[in-house]
Amino acid sequence: xxxxxxxxxxxxxxxxxxxxxxxxVAKTRDKGFVVWVDLRDxxxxxxLVLDEDRTSKELLEQARxxxxxxxxxxxxxxIERTSKNANIPTGNIEVLVSELTILNESKTPPFTIENETDxxxxxxxxxxxLDIRRNPVKNNLIFRSKVTMEVRKFLSGxxxxxxxxxxxxxxxPEGARDFVVPSRMNEGQFYALPQSPQTFKQLLMVGGxxxxxxxxxxxxxxxxxxDRQPEFTQIDCEMAFVEQEDILNVFENLTKYLLKEVNGxxxxxFPRMTYDDAMxxxxxxxxxxxxxxxxxxLNSVAQHKEFGVFNSAELVVGIAVPSAASYTRxxxxxLVNWVKRPQVGANGMVYVKCNEDGSFKSTVDKxxxxxxxxxxxxxxxAKPGDLICVLSGDANKTRTQLSALRMEMATRLGLRKPNxxxxxxxxxxxxxxxxxETGHYHAMHHPFTSPKPGQLELLDTDPGAxxxxxxxxxxxxxxxxxxxxxxxxxxxQATMFKHLGFTPEEAKAQFGFLMDAFQxxxxxxxxxxxxxxxxxxxxxGQETIRDFIAFPKNNSGRxxxxxxxxxxxxAQLKELNLKLDIQE
Ligand code: ASP
Numbered sequence: 001x002x003x004x005x006x007x008x009x010x011x012x013x014x015x016x017x018x019x020x021x022x023x024x025v026a027k028t029r030d031k032g033f034v035v036w037v038d039l040r041d042x043x044x045x046x047x048l049v050l051d052e053d054r055t056s057k058e059l060l061e062q063a064r065x066x067x068x069x070x071x072x073x074x075x076x077x078x079i080e081r082t083s084k085n086a087n088i089p090t091g092n093i094e095v096l097v098s099e100l101t102i103l104n105e106s107k108t109p110p111f112t113i114e115n116e117t118d119x120x121x122x123x124x125x126x127x128x129x130l131d132i133r134r135n136p137v138k139n140n141l142i143f144r145s146k147v148t149m150e151v152r153k154f155l156s157g158x159x160x161x162x163x164x165x166x167x168x169x170x171x172x173p174e175g176a177r178d179f180v181v182p183s184r185m186n187e188g189q190f191y192a193l194p195q196s197p198q199t200f201k202q203l204l205m206v207g208g209x210x211x212x213x214x215x216x217x218x219x220x221x222x223x224x225x226x227d228r229q230p231e232f233t234q235i236d237c238e239m240a241f242v243e244q245e246d247i248l249n250v251f252e253n254l255t256k257y258l259l260k261e262v263n264g265x266x267x268x269x270f271p272r273m274t275y276d277d278a279m280x281x282x283x284x285x286x287x288x289x290x291x292x293x294x295x296x297x298l299n300s301v302a303q304h305k306e307f308g309v310f311n312s313a314e315l316v317v318g319i320a321v322p323s324a325a326s327y328t329r330x331x332x333x334x335l336v337n338w339v340k341r342p343q344v345g346a347n348g349m350v351y352v353k354c355n356e357d358g359s360f361k362s363t364v365d366k367x368x369x370x371x372x373x374x375x376x377x378x379x380x381x382a383k384p385g386d387l388i389c390v391l392s393g394d395a396n397k398t399r400t401q402l403s404a405l406r407m408e409m410a411t412r413l414g415l416r417k418p419n420x421x422x423x424x425x426x427x428x429x430x431x432x433x434x435x436x437e438t439g440h441y442h443a444m445h446h447p448f449t450s451p452k453p454g455q456l457e458l459l460d461t462d463p464g465a466x467x468x469x470x471x472x473x474x475x476x477x478x479x480x481x482x483x484x485x486x487x488x489x490x491x492x493q494a495t496m497f498k499h500l501g502f503t504p505e506e507a508k509a510q511f512g513f514l515m516d517a518f519q520x521x522x523x524x525x526x527x528x529x530x531x532x533x534x535x536x537x538x539x540x541g542q543e544t545i546r547d548f549i550a551f552p553k554n555n556s557g558r559x560x561x562x563x564x565x566x567x568x569x570x571a572q573l574k575e576l577n578l579k580l581d582i583q584e
Contacts, residue, residue: 001020002020002022002073003020003021003022003073004019004020004021005019005020005021006021006041006042006043006044007021007023007039007040007041007043007044007045007046007090008041008042008043008044008045008046008089008090009043009044009090010046010078010090010093010095011089011090011092011093012080012092012093014078014093015078015079015080015093016077016078017077017078018075018076018077018078019075019076019077019078019095020073020074020075021039021041021046021048021073021074021076021095022041022071022072022073022074022103023039023040023041023046023071023072024039024040024041024069024070024071024072024106024113024133025037025038025039025040025066025067025068025069025070025071025072026038026039026040026045026068026113027068028063028064028066028068030064033051033052034049034050034051034052035049035050035051035060035063035064036048036049036094037049037050037063037066037097039072039074040113040133042138044088044089044090045088045090046090046093046094046095047081047085047090047093047094047095048063048074048076048094048095048096048097049079049094049095049096049097050063050096050097054096055096055097055098059097059098059099059100062100062102063097063100066102067105067106067108068106068108068109068113069106069107069108069109069113069130069133070102070104070105070106071102071103071104071105071106072100072101072102072103073100073101073103074095074097074099074100074101075097075098075099076095076096076097076098076099077095077096077098078093078094078095079093079094079095079096080092080093081093081094109127109130110123110126110127110130111123111124111127111130113130113133113134114134115134115135115136117131117134119131121554122554122560125552125554125560125561126560126561127561128550128551128561129561132550136547137547140536140540140542140547140548141548141550143262143536143539143540143548144532144536144540144548146262147258147262147532147535147536147539148215148532150257150258150261150262151215151235151254151258151532152215154253154254154257154258155213155237155254158211158250158253159211160211160212160213160237161209161210161211161212161213162212162213162214162215163204163209163212163214164214164216165194165197165200165201165204165214165216166194166200167193167194167217168181168191168193169191169192169193169194169200170191170192170510171192171195171510172192172194172195172196172197172198172199173195173443173446173447174195174196174198174218174220174446175195175442175443175446176195176220176221176222177220177221177222178192178193178195178219178221179192179193179219179220179221179230180192180193181193182576182577182578183576184575184576184577187577188577193219194216194218194219195218195219195220196218196234196236196529197214197216197218197236198446198448199448199511199513199514201214201236201237201238201527202238202448202486202514202517202522202525203513203514203517204238205238205239205240205522205523205525206517206518206520206521206522206523208240208523209240210239210240210241211238211239211240212236212237212238212239212527213235213236213237213238214234214235214236215233215234215235215236215532216233216234216236217231217232217233218231218232218233218234219231220232224555224556224557226555227543227544227545227546227555229533229545229546229549229552229553230553230557231553232531232532232533232545233531233532233533234529234530234531234532235481235529235530235532235535236527236529237251237483237527237528237529237530238525238526238527239525239526239527240523240524240525241523241524241525242485242524242525242526243485243524243526244427244469244471244485244526247471247483247485247526247527247528248272248425248427248471251473251481251528251530252269252270252423252425252473255270255423255473255475255481258535258539259421259423259539262539263419263421263539265421267421267423270423270424270425270473271289271424271425272424272425272426272427273287273424273425273426273427274426274427274428275426275427275428275429275430275467276428278426279399280295280297280399281294281295282294282295282403282406283295283317283398283399283400283401283402283403283406284399284400284403284477285426285429285472285479286426286472286474286477286478286479287424287426287474287477288407288410288416288422288476288477289422289424290410290415290416290417290420290422290476290477291410291413291415291416292322292381293319293320293321293322293406293409293410294319294381295317295318295319295399295402295406296317296318296319296320296376296379296380296381297315297316297317297379298316298317298318298376298379298380298390299313299315299316301372301375301376301379302316302368302372302376302390302392303316305367305368305372306367307364307367307368309347309348309350309392310350310392313392313393313394313398314393314394314395314398315392315393315394315395315398315399316390316391316392317390317391317392317398317399317402318376318379318380318388318389318390318391318402319380319388319389319402319405319406319409320354320377320380320381320382320383320386320387320388321386321387321388321389321409321413322383322385322386322413323385323386323413324386324387324409324413325353325354325355325356325384325385325386325387326385327353327387332351335349335351335389336348336349336351338405338408339391339401339404339405343404344401344404344405345397345401346391346393346398346401346405347393349389349390349391349405350362350363350364350389350390350391350392351363351387351388351389351390352373352376352377352382352387352388352390353387354377354382354383354384354385354386354387354388355384356384356385357384358384360373360374360377362388373388376388376390389402389405389409391405407477416476416477418541418542419541420476421475421476421538422475422476423473423474423475423476424473424474425471425472425473425474426471426472426474427470427471428452428467428468428470429444429445429467429468429470429471429472430444430464430465430466430467430468431443431444431445431449431451431455431459431463431466431467431468431470432444432463432464432466432499432500433464434464440501441463441464441499441500441501442500442501443496443500444468444470445468445470445482445483445484446484447493447496447497447500447511448484448486448487448493448496448514449468449469449470449484449485449486449487450468450469450484450485450486450487450488450492451466451467451468451469452466452467452468452469455467456492456495459495459499463499468484469484469485469526470482470483470484470485471483471484471528473528473530475535475538476538478534478538479531480530480531480534480535480538481528481529481530481531481535482528482529483526483527483528483529484526484527484528485524485525485526486525486526486527488518488522488523488524488525489518489522490515490518490519493511493514493515493518494507494515497511533545533548533549536548
């Protein structure tokens with residue numbers, strides 16, 4: 001028997017008992033006549049003690065020579081500690097060691113295995129197995145496990161069946177590049193790894209599975225942005241014989257359940273906002289509504305004077321930043337420079353200080369009088385002490401820029417509180433999105449999303465105006481889930497492919513299997529997928545999804561621990577019939 005108890009288990013009630021523990025040496029303290037060892041495992045730390053009075057010389061010597069992270073097993077008696085440690089649950093006791101076995105030695109770890117470590121990100125990732133011994137990482141993995149267990153509990157309670165779908169498939173269009181896998185047995189042919197199980201879950205609906213879910217890996221070869229993972233996990237769901245309302249209800253309930261079980265937070269019901277409103281009010285389709293600073297369009301109160309910048313703008317839009325009128329000139333200049341950074345891209349910013357005495361001081365006092373500025377204050381809801389920030393230009397770009405400023409100011413003002421949860425549904429997304437570069441429309445969600453009833457005709461005349469039965473669940477400014485009611489009619493699906501620029505032959509080659517299935521009694525269906533990594537991070541009150549993944553990739557998509565991706569040898573290339581232009 002390696003252990004009778006864990007290192008987090010022993011309390012005063014165990015005093016007098018003989019116990020066996022196994023774990024890692026976190027620390028030894030050698031006071032000469034007495035040696036203490038902190039023994040660590042997943043469950044906690046227990047202090048071991050050996051001294052000249054009660055321990056044999058050899059044993060004391062052995063303890064003295066233990067290195068950090070040695071794996072040991074000890075036997076001993078639980079005794080009361082003289083100086084207690086109120087910070088840890090085992091702090092009232094220690095174990096007087098009578099036997100000690102070294103199960104395995106360890107090299108000195110490259111960073112300290114402490115809550116606050118001296119190891120940088122790269123080093124921690126290279127030795128991730130050591131990083132996982134640290135409480136913050138370990139606790140995140142345990143937290144993730146709890147969330148997934150709760151998800152399974154809830155969904156199976158609602159009658160959902162977990163079905164696995166294949167990883168070696170062909171392209172599923174979710175808007176990214178595919179990772180491909182060469183087939184040895186089919187020369188010159190490739191599988192694609194799923195960007196999502198989208199088509200398979202729809203086929204499960206045709207198969208009558210009715211309520212499906214899967215906690216599943218998805219693979220998307222995208223240019224990596226900060227905190228994106230090329231492989232990530234979804235809670236993927238689909239239901240048959242449902243309308244949008246049914247789906248929103250089930251998954252609102254799932255989210256409420258998780259917030260309650262995991263965070264102890266109860267939320268009545270989630271607000272809903274159309275995509276158009278979200279863009280107009282927050283410049284963003286995933287608004288963070290934990291705080292205000294809603295957009296106010298100022299065209300009608302700002303385009304009647306001689307200020308050319310505003311007069312020539314498609315949109316003049318502002319926000320009232322609470323208590324920022326006290327910013328110094330230097331701080332304000334810095335803010336203007338912040339919005340002019342290429343990452344934000346504004347040409348400049350007009351601001352108005354709302355003084356405590358009700359007067360205003362703006363950067364455009366030459367053009368606008370106090371009455372004008374009063375109207376801006378009314379529109380933005382600015383109070384004395386606030387700062388009105390105004391951007392102008394092309395409507396879409398300006399909204400995006402102001403949204404960036406809104407989020408930045410919220411962060412600076414501490415308004416994005418990690419333990420506050422503000423979920424909402426964003427509904428009525430556009431069906432199509434114009435690709436500025438190619439001038440073509442592509443599906444905003446994916447090509448299987450159905451247009452709202454009666455809007456099909458608009459596809460020919462005003463494609464950008466067509467609204468979809470598509471919805472996102474947003475939590476604290478992050479899209480944590482998204483889905484749609486699908487097309488289940490073969491002809492409508494064919495029409496959609498046509499509008500997306502597929503020839504009938506291309507559509508058949510890529511999605512013939514789905515259109516075929518639609519000929520055999522496809523029920524009305526719809527679903528959604530949650531991004532599990534992000535959901536867990538937000539519920540855990542943190543920003544970085546990497547911290548909740550056991551073995552994540554870095555920002556260049558590399559696993560630095562196993563050193564992947566890596567070249568393969570020529571024999572393997574040959575076997576796969578891959579003719580790479582490399583030297584023999
Ligand atoms: N497959 C979609 C996605 O990955 C989710 C859905 O429509 O259910 O975003």
